[in-house]
Amino acid sequence: MEHSPAIAQALTEVGPRLRRLRTERGVTLGALAEATGISKSTLSRLESGQRRPSLELLLPIAQAHQVPLDELVNAPEVGDPRVRMTARHVNGNVVLPLTRHPGPLQSYKMVLPKSRSNPDPCTHEGYEWLYVLSGRLRLVLGEHDVILGPGEAAEFDTRVPHWFGTTGEEPVELLSLFGRQGERMHVRAKPRAKTT
Template identity: 65%
Template sequence: MPDEAAIPDVLADVGPRLRRLRERRGVTLTALAARTGISKSTLSRLESGQRKPSLELLLPLAQAHHLPLDELVGAPRIGDPRVRMQPKTRNGRLVYPLTGANSPMAVWKVVIPPQSERRLRTHAGHEWLYVLAGELQLILGEHDLILSAGEVAEFDTRVPHWFGPTGEEPVEILSIHGSHGRRMHVRAAPRAGQPA
């Protein structure tokens, strides 16, 4: 939802913004009036803030300046919820980021090919692994576990760990990593008064 407190500021800045844009492009009020069909006096009042911006005035101006309307008026950006996945290769693994850079949790889809090296590592944080396809071997401290599609593991990443395919076929997983101390809350039992 856009910040409603910012709307009056955006509207107040439309006139000066239109003047700066016109002057930067070296266009006179007379030339702009001829291109848009808006009178020179209306354009002048709009730029000085004496006339409120309306779609009737802004649409021809956007067309004349070859700019999208939101860029023309400096409208606040409303975030695009889509994450642009740019797959990367890390240590031979194909990694698809599923969260934005500023997200408090990092989520990846990872395709792990068969590997010969099994080097345990540690780092701060907490991790959840969900197996999408194939079989995953998880070595966690003294535990050596096999997880199949649909199974989940959750662990503190300060414990030495390694995970990868069990055999010669790749494994596909979702990996969710939270910074240390930040844990997902999963309700394992129904709330009081709810049926089991």
């Protein structure tokens, strides 16, 4: 199995790291073999790099030295989990993709300028979920024409003629989740109490 350069480098450093840890603690190969159940020759080959490290070997060694496994292998850090948002301008709207990889569901943060206020309904395959962050969003869906404020959400089948934009008073910031295959979003929230 071919490893990335970072993983290959980490694997070549395991042996010297194991030897250093053992000698710093004043532990002999014989004592470590007794504590782990791994033969002295296997431990020696592991430390010299002649034997590839495996979980079956490293876990008992980590336990014997009472150190986390990460300390033995100095594993490369996982990728940065932050999504680097790069704004795109699409038909006058600012669109920030929040999903890094292609897949059935895509998420976006959108900023619609107040000038986006003339309905122009369209249809396409998919299912969309919208959540208003700020401003007042106008949603035209089939025969419905509704206004959503901050904290309100809507979901709909995009095969129904639809359009969303502003009321013409101010820009709107919203989150959009879109599923091309018509996947429905599952939202668990308590219904808003009705005021009388």
